[in-house]
């Protein structure tokens with residue numbers, strides 16, 4: 001279960017600088033609203049071994065203060081709704097501004113941890129000046145300098161201390177599904193078609209450490225949890241900024257699920273935003289089922305379905321081993337098939353292959369197709385094993401792991417997929433020294 005930390009604050013206080021310092025891997029979330037492509041900053045970080053995702057919600061409002069003013073409530077509201085903790089960044093150079101006060105007013109009411117970071121504290125004079133930020137009524141603040149990192153350690157100590165407990169991802173018996181996709185793809189309709197009637201709800205398990213919710217259902221003879229459907233109900237409240245809202249919701253839902261049901265609108269295709277969500281799920285090692293919805297709206301000729309499927313597979317290369325189900329929520333077409341497929345992907349993701357069986361099958365394949373010599377070196381793979389992680393990862397032990405090239409890794413991955421069925425599941429392969 002990943003925690004999400006949002007950074008809020010006016011433009012130019014140093015949010016991006018701070019963000020870039022912290023993240024190890026940037027996840028490009030780019031979305032296009034009315035033709036403008038904006039970069040939403042999102043990435044993974046970890047401090048003292050505790051992992052979290054960091055979102056710079058202000059990444060998208062560059063420009064003058066009055067533009068920002070119109071956006072501020074929305075930005076903070078998003079953070080309040082979707083994050084587990086909030087870092088509110090202010091700038092000692094400019095001192096307390098009216099907008100800082102406005103943000104502070106919103107944040108004072110929040111039940112989640114709020115950390116006030118006073119940035120650009122580069123010298124002792126500024127350290128003294130920082131005192132004025134007590135007036136925001138948010139209590140203790142953290143003087144930092146994002147450009148050189150000073151003070152950020154204390155801030156991060158306090159942050160991970162304040163974050164809700166996260167259990168390491170557990171192997172649950174019940175699949176956790178997240179229904180994700182662009183606004184208007186038909187996610188709510190899908191969920192309603194699936195579970196609309198209260199009688200399918202088994203229990204409501206309110207998250208104990210957070211306000212998200214897993215709801216347990218029994219439908220078509222399958223038991224499963226739907227992750228964070230509460231957010232979908234809340235959606236109607238947010239009329240503008242829907243796209244960004246859906247991105248943040250996707251991030252959250254994806255981090256907390258086993259399998260993503262990626263719903264797309266057949267009439268809109270597999271566009272950039274859908275791509276983003278797809279690769280987000282992939283990088284988080286989640287199972288994926290692609291549901292092409294509104295299939296009722298598409299004029300069909302002999303090869304329409306085949307062509308459509310081929311188009312999607314081109315878009316998701318090289319991770320093409322993903323089930324694609326054509327559905328219509330409106331006409332209730334293949335909704336059962338969608339869930340059945342998601343359950344299958346969950347099983348694939350949970351599959352544990354005994355070391356003996358793995359070696360019996362893989363070693364002869366490797367012997368027949370050894371890694372090609374590289375720089376005159378021959379790689380000898382001696383042994384392989386599946387790692388005891390919630391998602392499939394394999395270690396291949398050999399003499400010269402550094403000489404195994406990507407094409408060979410792909411070859412091994414494809415063989416694993418063929419022999420053991422990991423459809424819909426990202427598989428990680430490591431070569432290690434024996």
Ligand code: GDP
Pocket residue numbers: 009010011012013014015016017018058119120121122144145146147148
């Ligand atoms: P954002 O709009 O809040 O994301 O702000 P940026 O990260 O783009 O930073 C705005 C400006 O403040 C840039 O010119 C940064 O170099 C500068 N800046 C950021 N952090 C510090 C700092 O710790 N000290 C000083 N002196 N300048 C900083």
Ligand code: GDP
Pocket residue numbers: 181182183184185186187188189190293294295296297327328329330331
């Ligand atoms: P969400 O924003 O992804 O939750 O999308 P909604 O479930 O609110 O659906 C958006 C619109 O698409 C609504 O007007 C639905 O009635 C319509 N819709 C959903 N599924 C289908 C479908 O399979 N076929 C057609 N024709 N329309 C659909």
